[in-house]
Amino acid sequence: MFTNPWERFxxxxxxxxxxxxxxxxxxSPLCRPAAEAMQKLAQDALDFGSLHYDQWLATYAKLxxxxxxxxxxxxxxxxIVKNTSEGIATxxxxxxxxxxxxxxxxxxxxxxxxxxxxxxxxxxxxxxxxSAFASLDEISTACRGARLLAISHVQYLSGYRVxxxxxxxxCRRHGTFFLVDAIxxxxxxxxxxxxxxxxxxxxxxxxxxxxxxxxxxLYVQQDRQDEIEPVEFGWTNTAHYADYASRDxxxxxxxxxYECGTLNTIGCYGLNAALExxxxxxxxxxxxxxxxxxxQVWNGVRERGMETLGTRTAASGAGIVSFRKPRVDAKLIVRxxxxxxFMAAPRQGWVRVSPHFYQSPREIDDLLLALDESTAAA
Numbered sequence: 001m002f003t004n005p006w007e008r009f010x011x012x013x014x015x016x017x018x019x020x021x022x023x024x025x026x027x028s029p030l031c032r033p034a035a036e037a038m039q040k041l042a043q044d045a046l047d048f049g050s051l052h053y054d055q056w057l058a059t060y061a062k063l064x065x066x067x068x069x070x071x072x073x074x075x076x077x078x079x080i081v082k083n084t085s086e087g088i089a090t091x092x093x094x095x096x097x098x099x100x101x102x103x104x105x106x107x108x109x110x111x112x113x114x115x116x117x118x119x120x121x122x123x124x125x126x127x128x129x130x131s132a133f134a135s136l137d138e139i140s141t142a143c144r145g146a147r148l149l150a151i152s153h154v155q156y157l158s159g160y161r162v163x164x165x166x167x168x169x170x171c172r173r174h175g176t177f178f179l180v181d182a183i184x185x186x187x188x189x190x191x192x193x194x195x196x197x198x199x200x201x202x203x204x205x206x207x208x209x210x211x212x213x214x215x216x217x218l219y220v221q222q223d224r225q226d227e228i229e230p231v232e233f234g235w236t237n238t239a240h241y242a243d244y245a246s247r248d249x250x251x252x253x254x255x256x257x258y259e260c261g262t263l264n265t266i267g268c269y270g271l272n273a274a275l276e277x278x279x280x281x282x283x284x285x286x287x288x289x290x291x292x293x294x295x296q297v298w299n300g301v302r303e304r305g306m307e308t309l310g311t312r313t314a315a316s317g318a319g320i321v322s323f324r325k326p327r328v329d330a331k332l333i334v335r336x337x338x339x340x341x342f343m344a345a346p347r348q349g350w351v352r353v354s355p356h357f358y359q360s361p362r363e364i365d366d367l368l369l370a371l372d373e374s375t376a377a378a
Contacts, residue, residue: 005289006360009281013358019341020363024207025156025184025320025354026345030270031210037273038212038266045266056265063268066275067217070283071182071201072192076254077225079218080263084183085112087202087218088150090258091179092116094228095148099124104142104149104176108132110156113181117150132158133310136166143174153185157347158310159294159320159354161185168197177224183207183216187278188319188357189287199224205267208290208319208356211274215267220255232260281357289357290319293364297321297353300368304375309350322350325375336374342367 015021015029044052064075081087089112097120105117107129117127128142132155143149149171154161164180171178179200182191186201187209193201201219205211220228230237230251236259240246251257278286291314298312301323309322324330331346338344345352355364 033273034270063272079255079258148177161318164196205271211271234261293355
């Protein structure tokens with residue numbers, strides 16, 4: 001009888017036979033169900049071409065439903081996109097901006113949730129830049145008169161996890177459109193778009209959802225979809241896309257209006273299987289284990305006198321921990337860890353470590369010992 005997630009699910013991650021993979025915030029290894037689903041589709045396409053195209057369509061629908069189940073929305077509010085950047089850009093470029101409009105954004109964001117708002121400044125949109133660590137009072141003040149607020153659920157470098165619920169309530173009070181970049185949290189921590197008053201959310205499958213690159217999801221609240229024009233327009237944006245002779249450009253009545261052309265079918269197979277695996281494991285189970293492994297790294301490196309980035313509590317911690325040792329180059333530490341079989345990432349002068357739920361406390365203990373060796377030789 002398995003009592004721990006790393007005992008129950010470690011067999012779904014063959015990567016552990018080869019190395020201790022601690023870069024899930026970069027590109028996650030595939031979980032076995034995702035890899036097998038894509039292998040099955042590839043073999044079927046090799047043997048039968050598109051004979052089973054109806055199964056492809058069914059997989060797209062299942063992916064939308066599994067996404068909706070994960071974040072608490074309806075399948076009609078989910079579009080399949082290439083990546084988080086496309087999802088955010090769809091909203092940023094599709095809203096009808098006017099000079100004098102106001103956006104609230106955050107300085108420490110990953111570029112995909114920074115550049116789209118920065119570009120709006122050239123159109124006369126005022127962007128009020130806050131710190132990701134801003135207080136709720138600061139956020140509330142900034143939201144007065146703001147059309148949109150965009151924030152990451154989990155900050156990509158510090159690992160700071162914001163509480164979406166009070167921010168959503170602030171946006172509700174001020175009539176501010178709430179957009180969330182969920183790529184560093186979705187799959188590992190609970191998200192409820194209804195509870196948190198989120199109007200749009202974007203995420204890619206290749207991090208905490210343990211799926212493939214190049215396949216992501218965009219949620220747009222049903223009653224806000226008419227406000228956001230598709231920025232790319234192809235044959236599948238329209239309501240009658242299955243009728244190739246039709247020239248009726250009426251949009252699809254759901255978030256499918258943001259899907260421009262043929263989808264990444266093999267990616268959809270992989271991401272759908274990854275989401276089904278997440279539902280099997282349970283987000284609560286995943287989140288508790290991710291939090292515990294992150295805490296273990298945080299405490300371990302601090303005990304060794306290393307500097308950690310940001311703050312970490314039970315409410316604000318996630319799967320990302322960034323740290324550094326004075327006078328030791330982070331890239332050198334990452335390279336030496338790799339030589340010892342540990343996959344981390346250098347980020348802006350920090351060593352970023354991001355363990356997942358299937359990894360054991362023993363593996364983190366081994367990482368800390370490898371860090372002792374990697375930094376003592378510096």
